[in-house]
Amino acid sequence: EILMTQSPATLSAYLGERVTLSCRASQSVLTNLAWYQHKPGQAPRLLLYRASTRATDIPARFSGSGSGTDFTLTISSLQSEDFAVYYCQHYHNWPQTFGQGTKLQIK
Amino acid sequence: QVQLVQSGAEVKKPGASVKVSCKSSAYTFTGHYVHWVRQAPGQGPEWMGWINPNNGGAKLAPKFQDRVTMTRDTSITTVYMELSGLRSDDTAVYYCARDVNPDHDTVTGYCDYWGQGTLVTVSS
Numbered sequence: 001e002i003l004m005t006q007s008p009a010t011l012s013a014y015l016g017e018r019v020t021l022s023c024r025a026s027q028s029v030l031t032n033l034a035w036y037q038h039k040p041g042q043a044p045r046l047l048l049y050r051a052s053t054r055a056t057d058i059p060a061r062f063s064g065s066g067s068g069t070d071f072t073l074t075i076s077s078l079q080s081e082d083f084a085v086y087y088c089q090h091y092h093n094w095p096q097t098f099g100q101g102t103k104l105q106i107k
Numbered sequence: 108q109v110q111l112v113q114s115g116a117e118v119k120k121p122g123a124s125v126k127v128s129c130k131s132s133a134y135t136f137t138g139h140y141v142h143w144v145r146q147a148p149g150q151g152p153e154w155m156g157w158i159n160p161n162n163g164g165a166k167l168a169p170k171f172q173d174r175v176t177m178t179r180d181t182s183i184t185t186v187y188m189e190l191s192g193l194r195s196d197d198t199a200v201y202y203c204a205r206d207v208n209p210d211h212d213t214v215t216g217y218c219d220y221w222g223q224g225t226l227v228t229v230s231s
Contacts, residue, residue: 034217043202043221044152055219087152091216095168098144100151 002026002090006099012107017078021102023071023088031067032092038101039084047086048073078104109133111141111203111222118228124191127225129203136184137161140206140214143177143188146224147199155201158186161211193229200224 003026013019023033031051036044046055048064051071061076075082083106088099114128129141143155156167158177165177171190179186190197202225204218 032216043223044204044218045221046207046217046219049207049217089152089154089217094166094216096154096216098152098154 004099006102010103014107019075021073025069028068029090029092034089035073036087037084109220113222113225116226119193123193126189130185138209138211141186142204144202145199195229198229200226
């Protein structure tokens with residue numbers, strides 16, 4: 001089973017700031033990686049797949065990069081609605097696994 | 108719009124079973140695999156397995172193979188996840204989620220629509 005490690009666990013940032021979240025896989029997943037946003041009491045929301053492709057209706061301020069074992073999610077200018085927990089998930093093989101998440105909070 | 112609507116919260120005693128339903132609407136039910144993912148308090152999401160609503164075939168993560176059954180009822184576009192032998196560490200929010208791939212014979216492994224989650228609490 002591939003272990004997904006996200007960092008940092010918590011990130012405090014200001015509105016309008018640019019932030020980068022990291023995700024590392026214990027072995028190569030090529031670009032078979034998705035990012036989700038999760039707010040309390042809501043269903044998770046798919047942000048990116050194939051490491052860098054935005055899902056339907058996802059704003060352009062969300063971008064992803066990486067391949068193999070190291071990936072990043074960048075939010076170019078934080079909006080109030082972006083404060084949430086973000087998870088990466090690989091789907092390279094079975095079983096797919098998730099990271100532990102990065103909680104993005106307002107500074 | 109595409110929706111997956113799950114059954115309500117459950118409180119169960121250790122050793123009991125729970126069956127969570129997930130009703131799909133506004134898309135071809137048999138076209139997309141449905142995954143089940145759970146999230147325990149303070150933990151990251153954990154993938155449990157998937158079911159192919161087209162033929163009822165399912166694949167479970169190893170730790171759930173002895174305790175989880177996934178089924179579907181195509182007449183009411185609903186999938187079910189039953190977890191038996193409940194323990195306190197099964198306390199979690201359980202989600203169903205639709206696989207992105209519309210080919211009824213192919214699972215991609217990530218999900219574009221999710222249910223609202225069902226809290227299952229296991230307590231004596």
